[in-house]
Amino acid sequence: MLSPLVGAAKPRMACSMKLHELSPAKGSNRETKRIGRGHGSGWGKTSGKGHKGQWARSGGGVRPGFEGGQTSLARRMPKRGFNNIFKTEYAVVNIRDLEKRFEDGAVIDEQAIMDCGLIKKPLDGIKILGMGELSKKFSVKVTKLSESAKQKIQAAGGKAEELPPKAKFLPNNENARKRAAEKGAKK
Numbered sequence: 001m002l003s004p005l006v007g008a009a010k011p012r013m014a015c016s017m018k019l020h021e022l023s024p025a026k027g028s029n030r031e032t033k034r035i036g037r038g039h040g041s042g043w044g045k046t047s048g049k050g051h052k053g054q055w056a057r058s059g060g061g062v063r064p065g066f067e068g069g070q071t072s073l074a075r076r077m078p079k080r081g082f083n084n085i086f087k088t089e090y091a092v093v094n095i096r097d098l099e100k101r102f103e104d105g106a107v108i109d110e111q112a113i114m115d116c117g118l119i120k121k122p123l124d125g126i127k128i129l130g131m132g133e134l135s136k137k138f139s140v141k142v143t144k145l146s147e148s149a150k151q152k153i154q155a156a157g158g159k160a161e162e163l164p165p166k167a168k169f170l171p172n173n174e175n176a177r178k179r180a181a182e183k184g185a186k187k
Contacts, residue, residue: 086168090144091119095152096132104136113142125165134158 035043049056065072093113101116102108110122119126125143130152138158145153145160153160164184 088124088165088168090125090127091121091123092127092129093118094129094131095134095149098128098138098140099132099134099136102136102138105138106136107139107141109141110143124168125163128153128160 033043034041035047038044046056054060054062062068065074067073097118098108101118102112106112110126113119113126114122127144127146128140128142128149129146130148130150134152134156136158137156138153139161140153140158141161141163143163143165145162150160167180167184
């Protein structure tokens, strides 16, 4: 005959842990190596740094890429190209993506495109390209539109509007801000 306790859940033991009983897992903590504490420790005198020279000094050593005074590899390699720090970089979206993500009659601007997840950062503005077909009527307000995108939006009965470019560098003085605003208004 089977015992009535077979298959039954075991009673839980009351287990309480106290703060003074806490300790790190065995082997997870190590004693720090105490150097420079006399020759009896095995790490006295030069403290594992050997005799004299650059590496024996506190704070000594050389920077990464230093080759002992020999012309370093970074300076020996030929340099090519040019990085234009004033370059305008657009976040690119195609017409077919707008067709998939937006309803008919939607007003599409920078914030709407970011909210629907087509882009993460607007960079210097958003440019709409004309890849794909468009059957819905949209009102698009972005920084740049390609000619084919503009034609497809207007052919579908929508409106395409280009906004003035964002100011890249915000000047500190009032006169420079006015000039930047006037320059943006002219374009």
